[in-house]
Amino acid sequence: MTSDLSLFHRLWRLLPVERRRRALARITAALAPKATWPAPVCDGRVVVAGEIGRGSGLGEGARLLLRGLQAHHVPVEAVEAGLLAPRPIMAKVPFLAEKQAALLLHVNSPQTPAALLRLGRKAVRGRRIVGYWVWELPKLPEEWRAGLESVHEIWTPSRFSARALEELAPGRVRVVPYPLVDAQPQPSALTRQDFGLPEQAVVVLTSFSLASSFARKNPLAAIAAFRQAFGERPDRVLVMKVSNATHYPEDMRRLQAATQGAANIRFETRTLPMPDVHALTRCADIVLSLHRSEGLGLVPAEAMLLEKPVVATDWSATAEFLDASCGVPVPYTLVPAQDERGVYQVAGAQWAEANVGAAAQALHRLAEDAPLRRRLGMNARQTVLKAFGAAPLLNAVARLGHGKGNGE
Numbered sequence: 001m002t003s004d005l006s007l008f009h010r011l012w013r014l015l016p017v018e019r020r021r022r023a024l025a026r027i028t029a030a031l032a033p034k035a036t037w038p039a040p041v042c043d044g045r046v047v048v049a050g051e052i053g054r055g056s057g058l059g060e061g062a063r064l065l066l067r068g069l070q071a072h073h074v075p076v077e078a079v080e081a082g083l084l085a086p087r088p089i090m091a092k093v094p095f096l097a098e099k100q101a102a103l104l105l106h107v108n109s110p111q112t113p114a115a116l117l118r119l120g121r122k123a124v125r126g127r128r129i130v131g132y133w134v135w136e137l138p139k140l141p142e143e144w145r146a147g148l149e150s151v152h153e154i155w156t157p158s159r160f161s162a163r164a165l166e167e168l169a170p171g172r173v174r175v176v177p178y179p180l181v182d183a184q185p186q187p188s189a190l191t192r193q194d195f196g197l198p199e200q201a202v203v204v205l206t207s208f209s210l211a212s213s214f215a216r217k218n219p220l221a222a223i224a225a226f227r228q229a230f231g232e233r234p235d236r237v238l239v240m241k242v243s244n245a246t247h248y249p250e251d252m253r254r255l256q257a258a259t260q261g262a263a264n265i266r267f268e269t270r271t272l273p274m275p276d277v278h279a280l281t282r283c284a285d286i287v288l289s290l291h292r293s294e295g296l297g298l299v300p301a302e303a304m305l306l307e308k309p310v311v312a313t314d315w316s317a318t319a320e321f322l323d324a325s326c327g328v329p330v331p332y333t334l335v336p337a338q339d340e341r342g343v344y345q346v347a348g349a350q351w352a353e354a355n356v357g358a359a360a361q362a363l364h365r366l367a368e369d370a371p372l373r374r375r376l377g378m379n380a381r382q383t384v385l386k387a388f389g390a391a392p393l394l395n396a397v398a399r400l401g402h403g404k405g406n407g408e
Contacts, residue, residue: 157176182390206287216292221359308377
């Protein structure tokens with residue numbers, strides 16, 4: 001039996017990653033509990049489930065929802081629904097023992113069935129279930145159908161993401177931005193000196209996780225724009241905050257090759273607590289994000305809350321809250337989405353290739369004009385406070401008490 005399993009495992013590993021991912025999505029979707037209709041009534045209590053304990057984008061999103069609900073005294077509990085999920089879960093989360101509490105599951109569609117199986121059928125059966133999903137392309141891959149039958153409705157933080165999800169689940173999608181107004185960055189006391197940054201330099205920051213797709217985050221374009229704008233000027237410094245660097249050594253080699261000989265480009269690869277990450281953002285003069293696509297763009301949004309001018313690709317979700325009044329949108333050309341990891345390899349999908357020359361000009365202009373940086377930064381904060389208020393989340397939770405899902 002052991003040898004049979006070993007052979008099966010070896011054969012499984014021979015399959016392309018994309019086929020394995022799709023197969024797992026189909027298998028878990030078949031096994032997972034399904035949403036019951038009509039949609040059960042919610043009494044106003046909420047259980048936020050997700051990667052609560054992980055330093056991932058999805059984990060941070062779940063924590064933002066939790067903090068927003070807590071700030072407005074909504075009865076809420078949190079439960080880990082990722083791989084770190086405790087056993088038994090119901091004993092640790094009293095709300096799960098009562099069916100009137102809604103489950104707000106901040107796990108994307110392909111992982112939704114597995115998350116529900118980890119929570120357990122008893123915990124989710126007969127309960128109002130909302131999937132909070134985020135996607136970064138105009139088209140969805142087939143495996144995103146996996147969680148569709150397990151949720152009553154879908155929330156997502158941007159109109160860009162909602163348009164793609166609407167194609168999958170017409171009438172069941174609601175735009176519910178993260179309530180950043182109630183979960184603003186709280187930087188630690190770390191200073192430029194603590195990060196080894198020169199006090200008098202103009203510091204440009206680009207921050208990303210290699211786990212979020214090297215191709216989509218497009219850090220090579222950020223490097224190219226900075227080098228085109230400033231060359232090797234020692235009073236102009238680019239800081240690259242790279243998360244999950246040790247897990248993606250080949251990506252790090254590509255970054256190091258692109259920055260070879262540039263003493264004014266520095267890497268920050270330590271795993272820092274969020275207050276220290278926000279302190280690093282506060283130390284910067286400009287934040288640069290030449291992404292190819294974003295389902296939201298939390299790094300630019302939080303930088304704007306810290307009154308930093310952001311230079312970002314003028315496409316996808318960041319274009320919903322960043323314009324010339326509060327930042328520098330960078331023109332782009334739409335190109336076929338090409339992702340060597342396969343996550344964003346969707347037939348017919350496109351994403352944006354930022355104009356590196358225009359980004360370089362923007363960096364140069366901002367570096368030479370401190371009053372412009374201050375004006376854009378102040379406008380940026382007010383823009384994000386207005387765009388990411390708590391009302392959409394509170395209204396969406398209130399609707400759960402009506403006993404109807406978006407699909408009814």
